[in-house]
Amino acid sequence: MSDSFKSVAAMLADLRPVDPVYCVYPHVYRAAAEEFLTGFPGRVLYAIKANNEPKVLQALFHAGIQHVDCASLQEIREVRAISHDAQCYFMNPVRLRGAARTAQQEFGVRHFVVDHADGLKLLLGEIDPLQAVIFVRLAVHHKSARVDLSSKFGASAEETLTLLQAVADAGAEPALAFNVGSHVMSPDAYVHAINTAITVLERLPFKLRLIDIGGGYAKPYPGFAAPPMADYFAAIVEAARFSLLDNGELMAEPGRALAAPGLSAVVEVLLRKGNRLYLNDGLYGVFWELRYHAHDRYPARAWRGAEPMTGETQAFQLLGPTCDSDDKLPGLVDLPADIAIGDYIEFGSIGAYSLGGRSDFNGFYSNTVVNITDPLSLPPG
Numbered sequence: 226m227s228d229s230f231k232s233v234a235a236m237l238a239d240l241r242p243v244d245p246v247y248c249v250y251p252h253v254y255r256a257a258a259e260e261f262l263t264g265f266p267g268r269v270l271y272a273i274k275a276n277n278e279p280k281v282l283q284a285l286f287h288a289g290i291q292h293v294d295c296a297s298l299q300e301i302r303e304v305r306a307i308s309h310d311a312q313c314y315f316m317n318p319v320r321l322r323g324a325a326r327t328a329q330q331e332f333g334v335r336h337f338v339v340d341h342a343d344g345l346k347l348l349l350g351e352i353d354p355l356q357a358v359i360f361v362r363l364a365v366h367h368k369s370a371r372v373d374l375s376s377k378f379g380a381s382a383e384e385t386l387t388l389l390q391a392v393a394d395a396g397a398e399p400a401l402a403f404n405v406g407s408h409v410m411s412p413d414a415y416v417h418a419i420n421t422a423i424t425v426l427e428r429l430p431f432k433l434r435l436i437d438i439g440g441g442y443a444k445p446y447p448g449f450a451a452p453p454m455a456d457y458f459a460a461i462v463e464a465a466r467f468s469l470l471d472n473g474e475l476m477a478e479p480g481r482a483l484a485a486p487g488l489s490a491v492v493e494v495l496l497r498k499g500n501r502l503y504l505n506d507g508l509y510g511v512f513w514e515l516r517y518h519a520h521d522r523y524p525a526r527a528w529r530g531a532e533p534m535t536g537e538t539q540a541f542q543l544l545g546p547t548c549d550s551d552d553k554l555p556g557l558v559d560l561p562a563d564i565a566i567g568d569y570i571e572f573g574s575i576g577a578y579s580l581g582g583r584s585d586f587n588g589f590y591s592n593t594v595v596n597i598t599d600p601l602s603l604p605p606g
């Protein structure tokens with residue numbers, strides 16, 4: 226089977242797929258990467274947990290992404306399988322035993338993170354500190370983050386200062402990291418976190434070179450507004466008055482902002498009962514992030530055969546194919562009123578936290594991923 230089509234229409238005409246098909250639009254990923262690389266005042270690390278699909282990684286690397294935020298040895302291997310040049314950062318304070326050693330010795334990883342004295346001890350037992358930059362992760366909280374990433378990881382201000390000193394004493398380069406959250410709806414959250422970090426660093430007797438302000442940049446979904454990326458960048462530039470070493474640099478770890486835009490999921494209508502549509506994908510598949518109720522749907526358009534459907538729309542409830550009654554998508558979606566069995570629905574903006582969480586529960590699982598190559602082809606939304 227070809228894994229590259231000019232358009233979704235061409236893919237549908239050629240495959241008439243029984244399984245869901247996930248469509249990568251490399252030109253859309255290029256635009257998302259360029260926006261971040263130009264707008265963010267520093268080094269951009271792609272947080273690979275948002276989407277580790279090889280075609281997505283390829284698109285982002287081609288678009289100029291060179292650094293990857295990994296949480297496991299497996300993710301580091303996935304990056305290496307695609308690119309020799311992309312630089313991996315092992316940014317998880319909790320790792321499998323031996324993983325940091327292998328990362329440094331076999332993959333040349335230099336950047337690690339800790340948030341606890343015992344974690345630092347474990348890390349120093351595995352790596353050569355003279356070849357390492359060790360970030361201390363500071364806990365920061367802000368109400369505008371829909372998902373608080375500091376409820377699990379992060380040290381207090383006092384612990385952070387102690388750990389930074391301990392990292393320096395061990396001979397590694399100390400650096401600071403924090404993560405505001407995910408779905409961070411307000412650039413103010415970054416300003417608040419940056420100010421917290423500045424206050425902490427004022428009490429440190431030496432300067433740092435690298436400050437990693439993490440990920441979390443929100444993207445819009447239907448019924449879920451998010452500020453333009455430019456607003457985040459402007460707020461960060463304004464707030465980030467760190468006193469760093471001369472070659473100092475800011476870093477960011479966007480996952481969703483890079484991963485979301487360039488992927489769509491094309492699913493088939495298996496059955497219609499009034500305004501209820503049963504699909505061949507659901508909450509155990511590509512739609513799993515909807516379980517967390519931050520946003521409740523994706524932009525959608527319908528296809529009949531290889532033709533986009535037009536005309537009157539109505540709101541539909543969408544249900545997955547498994548036997549679990551909870552396998553229902555939370556939001557109603559407007560679709561053509563005459564949509565029927567065998568029609569397809571393409572969901573856009575579905576690149577973040579979608580492919581990575583699929584399970585084969587009840588025997589439904591698709592791994593058909595194709596590239597859509599015509600730059601004039603765009604996903605819905």
Ligand SMILES: *Cc1c(COP(=O)(O)O)cnc(C)c1O
Nearest residue numbers: 272407440441442478479480481
């Ligand atoms: C998940 C995660 C990110 C990416 O978060 P997004 O909300 O997808 O931008 C970045 N850094 C760390 C440490 C994370 O755990």
